[in-house]
Amino acid sequence: MSEMGDMVIESISLAIDSYLTGTNTKDQVLKLSDSIRVKYYEVEDLTFDMLLKYQPVADDFRLIRSSTEISYAFSRFGRYAYDITLVRDLFGDVSECTNASLVESTKKVKHMIKEAVLSFAELDIRKAIEIREDEKFIDRIYRERLPKLIESTNTRCALAEALLLRYLERIGDHAVFMSDAINYIVTGKHRPTDERIASHTKTEHDSSSNPN
Template identity: 35%
Template sequence: MKRLIDSGMEQLASMLFRMGEIAQKTVSLSIVNYLEGTHTPTQVKQLSDTLSSMAEPIEDTAFEIIARFQPVASDLRILKSYMKICYDFRRYGRYALDISQIYERLSGMDECDTSFRKIIEEMGLETLEMVGTSIQALKNHDAAVAKTLSEMENRVDKLYYSYLDKLIETKTTTGCTISSLLVVRYLERIADHATYIGESIVYLATGEKMRLR
């Protein structure tokens, strides 16, 4: 028999999964724009704003469930994790917007030489992969998939530091290096949030508090 709490939990999951889809779309659009030199700042801004506006109803629904049904065990872990993930999705949107604004103000990778482009492209694609994985793991409450984010995050970190090393090595300051320095930092932060989501999923599915970073 369906429990009274179940319909609220289903509604919450549906809202969060929808937010995840929009977050993925926002990050994807922003990164692809930067990598390919296309530009859709209004669309990214709208999506980022949508993510911000989705957060409050999700938090309100979670609070209502806590107040009305006093959840425990897996229900409680899911609620805690969903509230954290909701924040992570907002951050996805915010960093995507930052990348878009960097593009608008400092342009993309047009001036970048091949070695920089290679690192940024690789990092962008890896980060996108992490965002997709975090959302897939969430939808299935799949701790095993969530744990794979740890290795992916290591790769993003390595790329990030290799970019910094390269920057120091070349001792050049161009539009490319300034804009891409900020972008790689945002990518690195998006990757961090993907691992936070992974940690939340491991916790909600198993009760284990695991660091994936």
């Protein structure tokens, strides 16, 4: 999963570079997207084998099920990254367009993916709070920029930015979906409540304070 996360971050960085700098990264991103999809199939095959061979109990079943969902989300990230590179093919070099909102949204998206990977590795549902806050930030940028883009006199830049912000917004949605899947592993529920997050924090604190 960590390797898939690294590939996703690289693919998104390359994809956004294709827009911000006017470089053609389509082939590189497509290769990464294909590699991520292969990893997804590997995870899917592995989880299926585990279900057949080991007949997992509830906790293990939640981990297996959520692993498939999370790896699928990674595969969608790769596809969205490739779609972003196609914006450059459609509109040409638009690196002269205003891009501050895209830069901010991209930073948040990368942070969300890193937090999702760490959350899965550590089974830490507290990171879901940060992921959701980042997602709200991305949604807010999208909502605030869209009316301005509609009124823009530069149609090419406006359409390109609207598409890219929409792709980043969808990536953010999938990152939240991942955090919900991680919460399902830990608690058996798809979305953490404040009480569950506090309980998880207290349990971890007690465990670290009492080595026995």
